[in-house]
Amino acid sequence: MANKYQRILLKLSGEALLGEQGHGIDADILDQYAEEIKAVQAEGIEVCVVIGGGNIFRGVKGATAGMDRVQGDYMGMLATMINSMALQDALERKNVHTRLMSAIRMEEIAEPYIRRRAIRHLEKGRVVMFGAGTGNPYFTTDTAASLRAIEIEADVILKGTRVDGIYDSDPEKNKDAVKFDTITGDEVLNKRLNVMDLTAFTLCRDNKTPIIVFNMNIKGNLKKVVCENQSIGSTVV
Numbered sequence: 001m002a003n004k005y006q007r008i009l010l011k012l013s014g015e016a017l018l019g020e021q022g023h024g025i026d027a028d029i030l031d032q033y034a035e036e037i038k039a040v041q042a043e044g045i046e047v048c049v050v051i052g053g054g055n056i057f058r059g060v061k062g063a064t065a066g067m068d069r070v071q072g073d074y075m076g077m078l079a080t081m082i083n084s085m086a087l088q089d090a091l092e093r094k095n096v097h098t099r100l101m102s103a104i105r106m107e108e109i110a111e112p113y114i115r116r117r118a119i120r121h122l123e124k125g126r127v128v129m130f131g132a133g134t135g136n137p138y139f140t141t142d143t144a145a146s147l148r149a150i151e152i153e154a155d156v157i158l159k160g161t162r163v164d165g166i167y168d169s170d171p172e173k174n175k176d177a178v179k180f181d182t183i184t185g186d187e188v189l190n191k192r193l194n195v196m197d198l199t200a201f202t203l204c205r206d207n208k209t210p211i212i213v214f215n216m217n218i219k220g221n222l223k224k225v226v227c228e229n230q231s232i233g234s235t236v237v
């Protein structure tokens with residue numbers, strides 16, 4: 001059976017990399033994520049990845065403690081590069097070809113982001129990672145994920161989280177929370193559901209890029225969503 005999606009953008013939060021640790025990057029989680037990505041790439045799917053930086057630094061948090069917001073945001077963007085490099089290493093240890101592209105020039109460690117080049121890498125079967133967010137302060141890596149997905153014409157954004165979809169209330173706090181299998185963008189906005197920040201969400205909605213929120217911490221889930229057409233998680237259409 002043909003795969004439902006040919007080109008995907010996977011968004012992972014920085015915080016997910018914490019695992020059980022209080023700070024930094026959990027090696028087991030990193031390895032598991034690399035394995036998940038490898039399994040999908042092996043099916044001939046073109047894969048891009050955007051990772052957040054929340055496990056290391058967030059500009060907003062710095063600003064709350066008195067730091068200049070823009071300075072803090074650039075620190076956050078650098079944090080995403082550290083996470084991206086860690087995932088790149090984990091993928092390469094599994095013999096997956098990768099390219100890391102950065103929105104901020106740092107050519108010793110990553111290529112500058114050039115859209116056409118990114119697409120070429122994907123066509124050649126390399127996993128392409130987009131680091132340093134959008135390269136601009138006051139944005140998030142969710143927005144970077146939406147922007148890049150639209151630019152490179154990804155079929156879908158897969159938001160890998162630790163919950164298994166979009167609920168009408170926080171399932172970690174409310175045991176009666178109800179999950180949506182499919183939901184429209186309008187409903188997400190009307191019900192004020194927290195899928196992505198508004199800038200990121202609006203970009204997807206205006207450009208008709210579907211978003212699937214799913215649990216990335218369950219082994220094999222990514223492949224089930226992308227290759228096996230199984231209805232896992234929640235899809236925003």
Ligand code: UDP
Binds near residue numbers: 058072141142
């Ligand atoms: N950031 C930014 N511009 C971007 C993307 C990220 O300024 O385009 C900064 C911002 O400070 C943010 C931090 O990088 O808090 C880490 O990204 P994010 O909070 O999105 O990470 P996640 O929540 O996914 O771990």
